[in-house]
Amino acid sequence: FCLPEAIVLNTKVLKKLKGAFQAFDTKSDNTVDIKEIGTIFYSLGFFPTQADLQTFTSEVEDERSGYIHWDRFLPAMTKVLLEDKFPPISDELLLQAFEVLDKEKRGYLEPEELTDYMTKEGEPFTQEEMDEMLTAFTDEENKHIYYKDVIPHLTLERKM
Amino acid sequence: MGCGVTKSNHLHKHTTSTIRAAILIQRWYRQYVARTEMRRRYTWNIFQSIEYSGEQAQIKLYNFLGYLMDNFTPSSNERNLISHIFRENEVCRDAEWERFFCYKNIEVPEIYSGPHLTFPLTVEEAVGLVEAFRNKKQLHSRYVLQLLLETWKLLRMLPNINRISTCHSKEITICGMIKIFFDSGEKPYVFNGDFVDRGRDSIEILLILFAFLLVYPSDVYLNRGNHEDHIVNLRYGFTKEVLNKYKMHGKRILKLLQKIFSWLPLATVIDQKVLVLHGGISDSTDLGVLARVDRHIVRNQHVMNLRRRDTTAWREYPLTRTQMWTPQPSAGSSSVGPLSRIPNPWEPDIASKILSRREEPTLNAQINKPEQDSLFLSTDSGSSDTTVDEWKQILDLLWSDPMTQDGCIPNEVRGGGCYWGPDVTEDFLNRHNLQLIIRSHECKQEGYEFCHNRKVTSVFPSSSMTGFNRGAYVKLGPDLVPYLIQYQASSMTRELTVRQSVGRTERSALRVLREQLFAHKSDLLCAFRKFDSENKGLVSLNDWASTVESVMHLDLPWRMLRSQLVTCKNSEGTIDYYEWFNELAITGSKTDVRTHRLLETLYRHRSTLETIFRIVDTDNSGFISIQDFRQTWKLLSVYLKMEITDEAISDLAVTIDSNHDGSIDIDEFMEAFRLTDKKSRKKRMEGMEIKCTGTSY
Numbered sequence: 017f018c019l020p021e022a023i024v025l026n027t028k029v030l031k032k033l034k035g036a037f038q039a040f041d042t043k044s045d046n047t048v049d050i051k052e053i054g055t056i057f058y059s060l061g062f063f064p065t066q067a068d069l070q071t072f073t074s075e076v077e078d079e080r081s082g083y084i085h086w087d088r089f090l091p092a093m094t095k096v097l098l099e100d101k102f103p104p105i106s107d108e109l110l111l112q113a114f115e116v117l118d119k120e121k122r123g124y125l126e127p128e129e130l131t132d133y134m135t136k137e138g139e140p141f142t143q144e145e146m147d148e149m150l151t152a153f154t155d156e157e158n159k160h161i162y163y164k165d166v167i168p169h170l171t172l173e174r175k176m
Numbered sequence: 177m178g179c180g181v182t183k184s185n186h187l188h189k190h191t192t193s194t195i196r197a198a199i200l201i202q203r204w205y206r207q208y209v210a211r212t213e214m215r216r217r218y219t220w221n222i223f224q225s226i227e228y229s230g231e232q233a234q235i236k237l238y239n240f241l242g243y244l245m246d247n248f249t250p251s252s253n254e255r256n257l258i259s260h261i262f263r264e265n266e267v268c269r270d271a272e273w274e275r276f277f278c279y280k281n282i283e284v285p286e287i288y289s290g291p292h293l294t295f296p297l298t299v300e301e302a303v304g305l306v307e308a309f310r311n312k313k314q315l316h317s318r319y320v321l322q323l324l325l326e327t328w329k330l331l332r333m334l335p336n337i338n339r340i341s342t343c344h345s346k347e348i349t350i351c352g353m354i355k356i357f358f359d360s361g362e363k364p365y366v367f368n369g370d371f372v373d374r375g376r377d378s379i380e381i382l383l384i385l386f387a388f389l390l391v392y393p394s395d396v397y398l399n400r401g402n403h404e405d406h407i408v409n410l411r412y413g414f415t416k417e418v419l420n421k422y423k424m425h426g427k428r429i430l431k432l433l434q435k436i437f438s439w440l441p442l443a444t445v446i447d448q449k450v451l452v453l454h455g456g457i458s459d460s461t462d463l464g465v466l467a468r469v470d471r472h473i474v475r476n477q478h479v480m481n482l483r484r485r486d487t488t489a490w491r492e493y494p495l496t497r498t499q500m501w502t503p504q505p506s507a508g509s510s511s512v513g514p515l516s517r518i519p520n521p522w523e524p525d526i527a528s529k530i531l532s533r534r535e536e537p538t539l540n541a542q543i544n545k546p547e548q549d550s551l552f553l554s555t556d557s558g559s560s561d562t563t564v565d566e567w568k569q570i571l572d573l574l575w576s577d578p579m580t581q582d583g584c585i586p587n588e589v590r591g592g593g594c595y596w597g598p599d600v601t602e603d604f605l606n607r608h609n610l611q612l613i614i615r616s617h618e619c620k621q622e623g624y625e626f627c628h629n630r631k632v633t634s635v636f637p638s639s640s641m642t643g644f645n646r647g648a649y650v651k652l653g654p655d656l657v658p659y660l661i662q663y664q665a666s667s668m669t670r671e672l673t674v675r676q677s678v679g680r681t682e683r684s685a686l687r688v689l690r691e692q693l694f695a696h697k698s699d700l701l702c703a704f705r706k707f708d709s710e711n712k713g714l715v716s717l718n719d720w721a722s723t724v725e726s727v728m729h730l731d732l733p734w735r736m737l738r739s740q741l742v743t744c745k746n747s748e749g750t751i752d753y754y755e756w757f758n759e760l761a762i763t764g765s766k767t768d769v770r771t772h773r774l775l776e777t778l779y780r781h782r783s784t785l786e787t788i789f790r791i792v793d794t795d796n797s798g799f800i801s802i803q804d805f806r807q808t809w810k811l812l813s814v815y816l817k818m819e820i821t822d823e824a825i826s827d828l829a830v831t832i833d834s835n836h837d838g839s840i841d842i843d844e845f846m847e848a849f850r851l852t853d854k855k856s857r858k859k860r861m862e863g864m865e866i867k868c869t870g871t872s873y
Contacts, residue, residue, distance in 0.1 A: 031718060035735040058210035059736070065203050105204045116197035138199035149205060 033093055036060050037086060047083040062102040066139045107167055114163040124160035277432050279321035293319045295326055302387040309380045317425035324432045327386040330393060331439040336471050337463065338397045338444040340364055342654040350452055350614055350635065350650040366444050368616045369401020369454030373412035379421060400440035401454040402574040438472040442573055449656055451610050455617045456576035458594045459584040461569060463608055469566045577618055578627050598628040605631060614650055623648030624660050633658055686740055694760040699727045704753045714750040799839040
């Protein structure tokens with residue numbers, strides 16, 4: 017067991033966390049709705065799974081009020097940062113993932129195939145999520161999803 | 177593939193690596209969607225805060241006009257200009273108006289392919305109008321004027337407060353704005369204001385609204401919103417839209433609309449229990465008073481009566497202004513704890529912010545002699561105090577917003593109306609024996625919001641300006657329990673993907689924001705230098721953010737926006753601010769500091785300036801004389817406490833009058849900014865595109 021080197025967050029990082037938190041503090045009372053925690057994480061460049069979010073939320077929620085207070089959010093987030101818990105998914109990794117699904121190596125997926133995977137495996141999509149994804153990714157003309165093209169267009173830089 | 181296969185077969189078919197791949201993709205996609213949502217939120221915030229600051233400037237404009245009224249000298253040149261400005265507000269006899277708006281000699285040519293209307297209007301014609309507009313037809317000005325005249329006649333009969341009742345089977349629908357889903361059945365609809373200034377087809381929407389009002393007079397109810405006001409329209413684009421679409425008769429149409437807006441009812445009460453209005457209430461709102469005012473002349477009266485103050489009252493002019501926005505301190509409100517964004521109105525520095533000036537105006541104003549009255553309104557008035565109160569009542573109704581804390585304080589963000597708390601709601605509802613308030617006025621991302629123990633419901637449609645928030649409307653049955661129906665925005669958003677619609681809106685929001693930043697360059701520069709003690713021209717990212725925050729007074733997440741607003745960056749996490757200003761620059765290499773400041777100020781206040789010009793241009797010709805231009809600018813500079821020499825103004829005027837004919841084309845003047853802006857904006861956009869999603873339209 018060794019102590020992590022930097023236990024105290026520097027002000028820059030602190031302000032970044034504060035900024036992300038405050039963007040959702042609609043009542044200006046230093047709390048955010050737990051439903052927004054996912055978005056806050058993502059905006060900071062983390063990629064937690066739904067299960068990760070659930071765990072995090074259950075640890076920091078204010079007595080099942082539906083809200084998380086800054087005072088509990090900050091230490092928990094600090095831990096996340098130090099342990100680099102939810103690292104981003106690189107483009108290469110993503111490409112590999114798509115290639116696993118594209119067994120015949122055609123360079124594209126059919127909408128039905130993608131739907132099959134996304135709605136039945138892992139942490140399944142809702143119908144709404146699936147519809148949106150298909151609308152965003154499907155090529156107009158031949159109704160294929162050319163994942164290689166899609167990936168760079170939609171990747172956003174990690175903010176931290 | 178996978179059709180009709182059971183789950184256990186799936187598990188056999190899909191190996192662990194497949195499952196892992198799927199999870200990864202899901203995770204990544206959700207993250208992407210969430211980030212898009214975040215950007216959508218910022219964009220929305222940007223528009224909102226800029227719109228609010230626009231509204232704030234609007235009220236300042238009113239103040240400025242009132243200030244003009246009070247403070248000119250009989251012998252000065254300004255008097256002509258001011259009488260020129262306010263000739264607009266003369267009240268004509270009704271017969272004169274009817275003559276002015278006569279449509280009878282307007283011919284509709286054979287080749288006109290738009291809809292034809294006959295009066296009294298039929299349902300088929302109203303429905304036909306909707307169809308025609310959908311097919312991008314334009315209604316001929318003759319029919320427009322006719323339609324508006326009939327509307328005006330109808331509106332004049334209506335009381336200030338509509339009263340409707342639900343029968344056992346009828347449901348009432350309350351929309352934030354018009355949404356075209358008229359059934360053929362007789363279902364009452366209440367439209368809650370802000371019909372215009374929300375997109376490019378405001379006049380068409382208005383015409384449809386009025387058409388259905390004429391055809392179903394007992395089923396369509398309109399409430400006035402703060403955008404149903406001709407000065408607001410000047411700023412926000414409706415005026416321009418009408419003048420563009422109706423080049424010959426646009427001015428008449430606008431004048432008639434001005435009258436119509438002033439005649440719109442102020443609120444609607446359903447079953448004596450539910451109050452529907454556009455903005456909200458204050459702790460002094462009294463429906464009894466509101467029911468009795470002459471709603472169509474109250475504003476003019478206000479402006480008029482400020483002039484009638486005697487010497488002692490003039491010294492109290494600044495205080496009177498404060499009283500416009502500050503309600504009487506009520507018990508307990510001063511003991512409210514620190515509010516993070518809303519300042520305490522009774523602190524001296526806030527008070528002075530609200531006031532225009534305390535010291536002697538440099539126009540050497542004296543008290544106006546009574547005989548000047550003949551230049552202005554000729555109507556008589558009641559006691560001046562009552563009229564001020566009436567004006568405030570209406571203002572509160574149209575501009576206020578609810579807040580979570582108790583009390584009632586001036587609405588600093590909008591510059592008009594107030595923020596009111598749950599205790600005020602409670603008190604108001606009890607006093608008037610009501611149970612619910614339904615209002616609009618604030619853009620809500622979900623389209624609706626409850627507050628004050630569910631006694632206040634805000635409902636807002638999607639704005640075609642941003643086009644991506646969800647809209648909502650309210651249905652109310654005889655049980656008076658409201659239920660909300662939410663919908664996604666227009667068909668346009670469905671066609672664009674989430675990514676595209678956010679990208680487009682975001683870009684326009686960012687562009688507006690960059691313009692604002694540039695307009696504050698001098699202040700920002702000063703502030704940056706304070707952090708840059710060694711004069712290296714560099715500030716840290718953090719210092720950049722806090723500086724911008726304090727100078728711009730816009731409540732936005734600057735740290736998160738930084739990467740979109742500053743594309744030049746040093747590797748150690750610092751920003752070269754001179755380089756950044758070059759990035760934002762719109763005027764190229766103007767080395768003359770004085771001219772630069774002038775231009776910058778002009779740019780910053782260009783909306784106000786444009787609005788004033790358009791007011792000065794009373795015949796809506798698009799031109800104002802050099803003389804008027806000089807005087808307007810001079811007055812504005814006094815009001816803004818700027819120091820501009822006569823020489824500088826003259827130089828400016830001469831430069832702008834490019835053909836030396838003694839008049840200035842307003843559009844050309846404003847376009848001068850936009851043109852130079854367009855060039856550098858294009859460059860910036862190209863640079864952005866490469867970094868961004870790479871989507872092209």
